[in-house]
Amino acid sequence: MEIGILDIIGSLPLFEDFGNLPTKIIDEKNYKEIKNLDALIIPGGSLVESKSLNDDIKKEIINFDGYIIGICSGFQILSKKIDIGRKSSVPIFREGLNLLDVEFYPLVCTDRVEFKLKKSIFGEGIGRGFHCHTYGDVRIVDKETKILTVSKVKKLNYKLGGEKEIISGAFKGKVFGTMVHNFLDNEFVRENFLNHLGVKKDEKEEIFEKNKIIKEELKRRALKYRLNPELTKNEIKKDNKKRGIVLLATSSNSGKTFLTTALSAKLNGRVFVAKIGGDVRDIVPALYLLREKMTKYNSIKIGERGWVDVSEFLDYVKNSNYDYIIVEGVMGAFTAALKNLSSYQIAKKLGFPVYVVSPCNISGIEGAFVEAVAYYSLLKDIGIKVEGIILNKVYDWKIFDKLKSLAKKHNIKLYGVGKVADEGRGLIPEVEIDYESFCRNAFNVDLNIDIPEIEINNNINDEDYNFIERLDSWIRNIMLKNK
Numbered sequence: 433m434e435i436g437i438l439d440i441i442g443s444l445p446l447f448e449d450f451g452n453l454p455t456k457i458i459d460e461k462n463y464k465e466i467k468n469l470d471a472l473i474i475p476g477g478s479l480v481e482s483k484s485l486n487d488d489i490k491k492e493i494i495n496f497d498g499y500i501i502g503i504c505s506g507f508q509i510l511s512k513k514i515d516i517g518r519k520s521s522v523p524i525f526r527e528g529l530n531l532l533d534v535e536f537y538p539l540v541c542t543d544r545v546e547f548k549l550k551k552s553i554f555g556e557g558i559g560r561g562f563h564c565h566t567y568g569d570v571r572i573v574d575k576e577t578k579i580l581t582v583s584k585v586k587k588l589n590y591k592l593g594g595e596k597e598i599i600s601g602a603f604k605g606k607v608f609g610t611m612v613h614n615f616l617d618n619e620f621v622r623e624n625f626l627n628h629l630g631v632k633k634d635e636k637e638e639i640f641e642k643n644k645i646i647k648e649e650l651k652r653r654a655l656k657y658r659l660n661p662e663l664t665k666n667e668i669k670k671d672n673k674k675r676g677i678v679l680l681a682t683s684s685n686s687g688k689t690f691l692t693t694a695l696s697a698k699l700n701g702r703v704f705v706a707k708i709g710g711d712v713r714d715i716v717p718a719l720y721l722l723r724e725k726m727t728k729y730n731s732i733k734i735g736e737r738g739w740v741d742v743s744e745f746l747d748y749v750k751n752s753n754y755d756y757i758i759v760e761g762v763m764g765a766f767t768a769a770l771k772n773l774s775s776y777q778i779a780k781k782l783g784f785p786v787y788v789v790s791p792c793n794i795s796g797i798e799g800a801f802v803e804a805v806a807y808y809s810l811l812k813d814i815g816i817k818v819e820g821i822i823l824n825k826v827y828d829w830k831i832f833d834k835l836k837s838l839a840k841k842h843n844i845k846l847y848g849v850g851k852v853a854d855e856g857r858g859l860i861p862e863v864e865i866d867y868e869s870f871c872r873n874a875f876n877v878d879l880n881i882d883i884p885e886i887e888i889n890n891n892i893n894d895e896d897y898n899f900i901e902r903l904d905s906w907i908r909n910i911m912l913k914n915k
């Protein structure tokens with residue numbers, strides 16, 4: 433039994449376990465072997481956005497007569513066409529392989545879901561998994577293609593609504609696709625599939641053995657190691673310390689995702705990235721680069737958005753063997769503070785040191801610095817350990833240097849990250865993202881910040897946050913000085 437997993441530019445072959453079924457890596461070099469497989473799994477990623485499939489690979493997949501299982505991006509490329517024109521006034525269609533009579537349109541969903549599996553070679557029943565996509569409006573356009581999965585979702589396009597059922601998967605003949613990550617990790621799904629393939633107990637063990645070996649190989653091929661070959665040898669634990677930070681911004685669109693990715697690219701050690709709130713799409717580039725799995729611990733709840741609460745998160749990272757924990761905030765640090773739904777409140781509960789990220793493209797470098805200093809001071813007042821400021825999208829280093837000297841005089845650590853020369857569509861997370869290009873750009877960033885040791889004691893200080901009072905006393909102090 434040989435089950436292939438596609439490992440090409442833009443794919444996420446370790447984003448989930450795929451039931452531990454893959455036994456063979458199929459890449460840009462050995463794609464001719466697809467025809468010898470019993471089944472091919474096409475993982476998620478940015479296969480459409482990265483234009484990952486060349487004509488030769490396309491041909492092999494189209495002519496393959498075994499089972500094809502596409503997950504998320506892997507499902508999208510099996511379709512007729514995908515409109516990736518999110519935030520565009522006209523659709524931007526990309527052609528799929530036309531193996532399923534399905535069309536895709538923009539619909540953001542990042543929920544953990546329960547899905548109903550319709551009768552198929554995977555059996556039928558209720559399973560669990562998660563959604564993490566931008567183009568998730570699945571429209572079946574021909575009767576020959578049937579519904580495979582229906583997911584229960586609560587949040588679509590960022591809006592929390594009531595619970596709703598949406599079509600999340602389709603199949604026709606031996607071609608299957610679903611938007612549900614962890615689909616094959618549902619034991620009944622995997623067992624039914626193996627039974628259908630006629631796999632007996634011994635052979636199943638063999639599959640799992642081979643799977644362990646190829647997973648190690650896939651990890652070695654992570655973009656992080658391809659970019660930093662020296663880390664392949666050195667990446668051993670130096671000490672038992674855990675280091676970590678939270679990136680809090682002065683606004684949304686500050687480039688936190690880019691910085692999280694940039695940090696993940698160069699750190700020498702095991703890196704765990706997490707997102708405050710539900711938008712796990714933001715940490716996928718880092719997971720792409722590191723070739724780490726998406727788990728429920730990668731998203732910290734804020735109100736009803738997100739996957740695990742702070743205490744569950746802290747327990748998990750405390751008992752993990754990660755060396756670095758990088759947490760990305762959502763929106764600005766104080767957005768929704770009066771509803772007790774802001775990133776700074778989560779950062780405070782975590783107790784990790786914070787960097788203030790301030791983008792220079794709206795109020796200029798000077799304005800960005802002023803805003804960042806205000807945030808810095810208020811966060812400190814609130815009792816958060818602020819480690820420094822990162823000005824992002826710096827366009828003039830002379831101006832930056834002047835501010836840096838000033839910051840130094842006041843003992844504030846100030847870092848700058850230059851503007852990315854050409855921010856094409858594929859480099860804007862909210863619009864369209866090509867993981868390979870985004871991560872390569874992030875790797876080129878020169879950002880050498882201190883990541884302090886953290887103490888995780890999980891005695892969460894559940895004080896009743898009264899933001900207005902905090903703000904009041906902070907303003908009073910400023911006004912006093914001005915008198």
Ligand SMILES: NC(=O)CC[C@H](N)C(=O)O
Pocket residue numbers: 475476477478479481503504505506564565566567568
């Ligand atoms: N997780 C994924 O595979 C994402 C698929 C695709 N890039 C989307 O955003 O819709």
